[in-house]
Amino acid sequence: MASKRPLLIPSPRTPNSQDLPSIPLYSDLVNPQSQSANFKSFSPMDSNGNNPIENSPIPPNSTTLYSASQRSISSILSANSGGNSVREVNFSDVGTKPVRYGSRGTESEAFSMSQKEINDEDARLIYINDPGKTNERFEFSGNSIKTAKYSILTFLPRNLFEQFHRVAYIYFLVIAILNQLPQLAVFGRGASILPLAFVLLVTAVKDAYEDFRRHRSDRIENNRLAWVLANDQFQQKKWKDIRVGEILKISANDTLPCDIVLLSTSDPTGVAYVQTINLDGESNLKTRYAKQETLSKLPEKEKITGLIKCEKPNRNIYGFQANMEIDGKRVSLGPSNIILRGCELKNTASAIGVAVYAGRETKAMLNNSGAPSKRSRLETRMNREIIYLSVFLIALCTVVSACAAVWLRRHRDELDYLPYYRKKDFSEGKEDSYNYYGWGMEIFFTFLMSVIVFQIMIPISLYISMELVRVGQAYFMIRDSRLYDEASNSKFQCRALNINEDLGQITYVFSDKTGTLTENKMEFQCASIWGVDYSGRKANLQGEQLGYSVQVDGQVLRPKMKVKVDPELLLLSRSGKDTQEGKHVHDFFLALAACNTIVPLVTDTSDPAVRLVDYQGESPDEQALAYAAAAYGFMLIERTSGHIIIDVQGERTRFNVLGLHEFDSDRKRMSVILGFPDKSVKVFVKGADTSMLSVIDKSLNLNIIRATEAHLQMYSTIGLRTLVIGMRELNSSEFEQWHFSFEAASTSLIGRAALLRKVASNIEKNLSILGASGIEDKLQQGVPEAIESLRMAGMKVWVLTGDKQETAISIGYSSKLLTSKMTQIIINSGSRESCRRSLEDAMVMSKKLMTVSGVTHDTGRSSGGAATLALIIDGTSLVYILDSELEEQLFQLASKCSVVLCCRVAPLQKAGIVALIKNRTDDMTLAIGDGANDVSMIQMADVGIGISGQEGRQAVMASDFAMGQFRFLVPLLLVHGHWNYQRMGYMILYNFYRNAVFVFVLFWYVLFTCFSLTTAITEWSSMLYSIIYTSLPTIVVGILDKDLSRRTLLNYPQLYGSGHRHESYNLKLFWVTMMDTVWQSAVIFFVPLFAYWKSPIDGSSIGDLWTLAVVILVNLHLAMDVMRWTWITHAAIWGSIIATCICVLVIDAIPSLPGYWAIFHIGKTRLFWLCLLGILIAGLIPRFVVKFLNQYYNPRDIHIAREAEKFGNLRELGGAEIEMNPILDPSRETTR
């Protein structure tokens, strides 16, 4: 059942931990050099970092001090291919003093070099600027893309081939073919193919339309223009004509037509910024680099030649492995040197690159997998009943053929002469056998013929109806304005079309926390500076959102986001650093503004005088801190590799970034070493409280540390994410020492990451505490209410989060997942044995609690929710528990708990937990998440929901449904899920019933025709029966019927329980329906039989009576069950009956058919109308009575709610005197 799609994309948030040795670039730190000079001379020290040339206030100095050895080293090892691995820093005062700092997520030179060579067989060779040679040996795919499946020529065979993958279609095809055999021709050729042809046609038209749209978008895409180098100049060329090996020029804001390896960019350092929103949905800019070997080459002027050897196309958008031979040198290429199709070039005037993968071989296209396909639970159950129906079918056919056998045996002597049989043909002189194949074969043929006649016992139209109904249901879900998210401007998306009804039966909800329950929009809430708590809420609650702005060159710069500020703190921060307090505040905000990896981007607004500063960064926390600092007057305006410019209270200050130790998950902190304008050097550190408190010098300011700790405690209990900030001033010897070891570490060839970590640890110590920040990861709107509703609906909500336990618990409380009434079981163990012990203890405890609460249950539920259990378990324990024998124990325990919180879980563990439940119960599971780390869980669960939020689109791509907010889960499940389930369940049963009634009517008649399978109902009517006569109403009802209004369903989530109890579709209902079927078919058949026995009625006339009777009866049956009559329902039901009458009239007006004019004759008699009326009333009475008695004396919740809705005493439902029990008993009744 689970879809087996591969996890295409590794999380971009998992940094590449291999910070590997890099090149020693600088041995002489004191030699001043300028960036521009570096660039001009194309010196080896010019790295891939940002080049701040245009910002440098210092004129270029000499560049002569490079040693040859450095040159050679760096030319061999080339530049660092990785992200921001190498940056240069200017010491503004001393002159340029380049420093490099540790990197993150890089694929450095040594790493690539150390990797095994790409085998020639596995590689594709690309001759730069020589597409002819490139494609000579092996034709690479061109750049035209084809998402369309069919062409005009291939449409028919391919589409048919795909449609016949469905077993049901094969069945009907076989029957249609059987009917073509002359011995078996029950129906005319046309009539027998009609139903199948109709179904195939409808699907084919749908497919053709979709394919047409794909063709159109393909054509638009393929005909876009790009600049391609041809004859030493760039010419416009259509995308589809681009070939691998050609050199392309991309301008700003252009979309990439194929995957290219960057050769050079308009930026002198070879940086290009790209936006990958089309690829992975992340909106922040990413940096890509051109290799310095190719940087300066201008393809118009000199011919670039070279050879790129790269791996075969694959779908990993975060990986690329290649090397390039150019000018006799060999350089290696990594993922940061390639820009993928679909990305947009931003903030870079132009970029030049060589196409390596084109068309369908681009990574974007390879990742373009279709919507996931899952099968709904209801459909699986339906298949069981389909088997019962097949058994019925075989039984009916057996009865007919057995009777026929007996009849033939008993009349074997008369068969030659019977006027209505005539086994022998006397017309020729000799006596031939006429269409008689012997007793055995006759029986066999009778069996096959009866299969043909009774074929619609297996409802062919059901499959197409279900598809149409699901499309309709999806339409209404998508168009539901209550599932629209204003903030992200996103509609509900239905990506999987075949599990709509599963939404009505969910029992387990697995939710991610960050971005799902919370907004993942960090907001700076409070700060504790130097032991003083500044929480905005204390001062004024009006929540003033201050937009801080500065004037630069007559232009106003303003941060993009406004932050709520504490006026007291704002005053302090403006007061300057004259007072002690002011100084601390100054340092604190300086740390916030500087100690990060945020890149400020200045964007224009509609007002030319105002420009917005947009902080781009990978961590939302850092963004929040940078915005907060800006709001308090410390606006980060510019970041280059070597310096940052911070506007401190209106005064531009330039700081040199001497070093930066990036965040890693071991240290859990980061630090930046700043050179101040006054030549002092300070290190600023920020990090998680646990890791920071260990490196803070406790001997200093102990009481301030205490106070900060208290504040931290306070912040985390209100659910804030906390960071501690510390700093230290470095004296020159310390700095020199650090600098030396840092250089050594960052240039070391082996174990660079570990060395850098060590260097970082050495400098990040004895810090003096500056303060702490509290960032709120705001709960999404309506989350507590949503969780409450889901719980009341009988669903178990599990939260699986990567956060630490305390944060998870505090979020648990604030989202009302946990309540103070609950007993918490915390499993937090480091070994398998201790896990076992704690599980056992927990089991004992839960049993004790269950018995206690069991007693209270007996004395009445109203005595209160009793003790409910909450299980809190962490990732390390799960490592020991999952995939071991403890799994079963965990399941037992978890199924007793109403809440389960898993913290610190890895993505695969999330899937493991979902699988734990899915494999052990029959209950439906739903997983909801927003990030790449939720993909595995989303794919594992029966229903996967993606939140289209901040963290990109990977979760959405993997999901079955996507929406903007967690709280939409409530209307989705309680309202749409409930409706879909109820509609679909009813529709399936009704389709079974409808076809079975018809088959039984045919069957009864066969018993009166010598078992010769004559049908009184014309073949056209039998074929049109499930196409025109009865199909539309069931589809309309399946799409539009509503048992309860949205408001009732939302107000009383317990009504969702009907899906858990399988109330709309279960085996009992199936059998009851089948009994009703037999009764109704008997009434339809036998009333006319007795009324017209011994009368001159002809077969066609009575056939018309049966046709009308059966169609009107099944439509009235439906009408009786419709709960909400809109004009569409009216039109569909009455329209179908009228359409049937018209069809019958038309068929009877064709003179070449035997039944010519029959309906007009029989319609003139009163007996006909009396029969019809009698059939309808007598047929419906049993169902009507049972339905009424059932609803009146054994009412389901839905019935009561409907009555209450109608008669207006809705408010009393679960009113004051009767307490609603929010948590359902696990041992609740289930009907399977």
Added chain:
Amino acid sequence: MNTKGATTSSAGGTDGASDSSSAAKRNSKKPKYSRFTQQELPACKPILTPGWVITTFIFVGVIFIPIGLASLFASERVVEIVYRYDEGCIPTNYSDQKLAYIQNSTTNKTCTRSLIVPKQMKRPVYVYYQLDNFYQNHRRYVKSRSDKQLRSRASESDTSTCDPEGTTPDNSPIVPCGLIAWSLFNDTYGFLVNNKTLKVSKRNIAWKSDQEHKFGSDVYPKNFQSGGLIGGAKLNASIPLSEQADLIVWMRTAAFPTFRKLYGKIEKDLEANENVTVVIQNNYNTYSFGGKKKLVLSTTSWIGGKNDFLGVAYLTVGGLCLFLAISFILVYVVKPRPLGDPSFLSWNRNPSGV
């Protein structure tokens, strides 16, 4: 049933964000509000309340019982004389070899009987023949005809569906072809009242629609019953098919194995106790398969012939409905359940009692 309008549309989502600029609105993917897309079309929501159900049952009972009585009454007034003659019309010396008798073309097949009219029979008196155990609805039989051939002379040779009576041995088509026509019923009846011949009219015994559109006026019988095996009546080759009323009646194959076919009409009242002498030409072979042949004289009523079934059925259904109505009233009085009573909700009931 009372129609309750849909819920108020105020929650339609137009609230808020109304002051956003028009550009934002254009870019917004927000689904447009309409009652249709929000599934809030005005609707009638019927509920099976006891009042409704009881009223329905009483209503049905009140309608059905009079109809039942009326049809029983009508059926009673139909006068019907049924006379089975297949056994009786065999001369005693042939009683052991009925088949030989009927297949022998030289035997005298005339059979004269007299029937007493039990009650006055108002004209028109319909004359039917009734066959029992004759499967005119057998698949092989039903299919063995050519409607094209019957309709027009041009498709005379269209006999592909008529086997085994499609063509003569020398391959000229038989018109009308097929088993149905071949087995055309060929007993004839003559009636005498007080030694005066009663005229049996064959006018309008066949459907006019059949005569006009289904059986061609230019199609004449050809090669009919000329083969080795004679199935039944011969046709006058000089009369077009559209005028062959007996054939047309016969070709409307009966729905059930026991059926009547209209033979003719007597446009004269028959008085009670009148003695009708019937002269039967007993030609048709039903003896080979144990079929019965009956002569039926019957008047008609507004519900057709004599058949009590419908009246009884209506009375039964009507009575049942009244009974159900009364019992529901009783049960309702004894054990009422307030509609929409929340105490019946599953989560309000004692879970141990579920």
